[in-house]
Amino acid sequence: MTQLLITGGAGFIGSHTSLLLLEAGHSLVVIDNYDNSSPEALRRVLELAGPGAADRLVVVEGDIRSAADLDKAFAAAPSGQPIEAVIHFAGLKAVGESVGDPLRYWDVNLSGSRHLLKAMQAHGCRTLVFSSSCTVYGLPETMPIGEGAAIQPINPYGHSKAAVEQMLADLAASEAGWRIARLRYFNPVGAHPSGRIGEDPSGIPNNLLPFVSQVAVGRRTELQVFGGDWPTPDGSGIRDYIHVMDLAEGHRAALDALLAEPPQLLTLNLGSGQGHSVLEVVRAFESASGRTVPYAIVARRDGDAACTVADPHLAAERLGWRTRLSLAEMCRDSWCWQQANPHGYGG
Ligand code: NAD
Numbered sequence: 001m002t003q004l005l006i007t008g009g010a011g012f013i014g015s016h017t018s019l020l021l022l023e024a025g026h027s028l029v030v031i032d033n034y035d036n037s038s039p040e041a042l043r044r045v046l047e048l049a050g051p052g053a054a055d056r057l058v059v060v061e062g063d064i065r066s067a068a069d070l071d072k073a074f075a076a077a078p079s080g081q082p083i084e085a086v087i088h089f090a091g092l093k094a095v096g097e098s099v100g101d102p103l104r105y106w107d108v109n110l111s112g113s114r115h116l117l118k119a120m121q122a123h124g125c126r127t128l129v130f131s132s133s134c135t136v137y138g139l140p141e142t143m144p145i146g147e148g149a150a151i152q153p154i155n156p157y158g159h160s161k162a163a164v165e166q167m168l169a170d171l172a173a174s175e176a177g178w179r180i181a182r183l184r185y186f187n188p189v190g191a192h193p194s195g196r197i198g199e200d201p202s203g204i205p206n207n208l209l210p211f212v213s214q215v216a217v218g219r220r221t222e223l224q225v226f227g228g229d230w231p232t233p234d235g236s237g238i239r240d241y242i243h244v245m246d247l248a249e250g251h252r253a254a255l256d257a258l259l260a261e262p263p264q265l266l267t268l269n270l271g272s273g274q275g276h277s278v279l280e281v282v283r284a285f286e287s288a289s290g291r292t293v294p295y296a297i298v299a300r301r302d303g304d305a306a307c308t309v310a311d312p313h314l315a316a317e318r319l320g321w322r323t324r325l326s327l328a329e330m331c332r333d334s335w336c337w338q339q340a341n342p343h344g345y346g347g
């Protein structure tokens with residue numbers, strides 16, 4: 001059993017990863033300010049994790065930008081043991097919002113991460129898994145994208161993630177003993193197969209899968225497909241979708257590697273290596289749900305790329321991890337969650 005601190009553990013990826021870590025027998029402190037999540041997510045995580053899990057989870061409602069809240073979290077371990085490693089999900093992730101309010105993104109993503117690292121130093125914890133993003137690559141020239149591709153973000157959200165990556169590299173170079181994984185996720189989708197936890201975006205979803213599932217369930221009338229004239233086989237954009245349960249497994253594998261191996265700075269893509277177009281996603285969702293997803297092809301969205309697909313070989317080599325779940329399973333589980341929770345955790 002390892003004593004872990006999970007920042008942003010009530011969020012989409014954090015809740016699924018927390019469940020997996022509880023099932024693996026670890027003991028968790030979660031810190032979350034519920035800026036983009038609900039306490040209900042963690043209540044359901046405990047319900048899924050089964051008897052005894054409640055003794056291994058402490059939730060601190062707090063902000064990663066507050067040293068006092070972080071001290072409280074570091075002192076809250078249910079085992080009474082010191083925190084051995086941190087998985088850092090907490091942050092803001094909406095590209096459009098980051099263009100309109102960049103200072104908020106620099107504050108939460110960069111300053112929040114800096115506060116966390118200071119707290120880790122103060123509490124003698126030097127093992128960290130960080131949620132980075134394929135967004136740090138911007139509009140890459142070669143496909144699939146390897147970890148050596150240029151870091152050239154094209155929006156404030158991407159710049160804030162790239163800056164945290166750089167801060168982590170500087171820290172690892174300055175002081176021996178840091179074990180850090182920078183995980184660059186591609187397009188996380190899906191939900192726990194029980195349909196009890198899933199992605200619960202507030203307002204109009206920015207991302208494709210939540211939008212498609214809200215159309216299928218009747219909350220929205222039609223999907224807008226951003227561009228039908230991309231240089232792809234069917235003209236719609238191609239992305240590397242990854243099931244959130246595969247992503248959760250990737251965190252567990254990264255954590256195990258960091259704890260077992262000598263101190264290091266690990267930088268890995270977490271993706272499937274397979275691309276799917278928007279129209280393929282629509283068809284897969286229609287098969288999974290048995291519903292029609294009406295759509296209209298409209299103009300391209302600013303800042304989009306035709307195709308973004310990971311080269312996932314390094315993660316396979318370093319972690320022995322690869323994705324297992326297909327697009328059909330991603331759609332099946334998104335639909336199961338959407339149907340059971342048409343308005344998310346709110347009812
Ligand atoms: P999410 O919004 O569902 O989860 C983030 C969590 O952090 C939420 O529970 C939110 O309440 C919490 N949080 C935000 N600001 C906080 C603060 N100041 N203090 C404490 N808690 C705070 O997002 P997610 O999809 O689960 O993403 C998790 C991480 O993965 C983020 O860092 C995101 O940038 C990164 N990421 C996400 C995607 C994606 O498409 N979902 C892709 C690549 C990277």
Ligand code: WQD
Binds near residue numbers: 095132236237278301
């Ligand atoms: C996927 C495809 C759209 C919505 C974003 C962030 C990135 C990372 C992952 C956090 C594209 C098309 C979408 C719609 C559509 N997140 N689309 N109609 O843009 O690949 O990446 O999430 O780190 O930083 O930018 O994901 O889900 O928005 O779009 O046609 O209503 O679906 O054009 O081809 P994206 P997405």
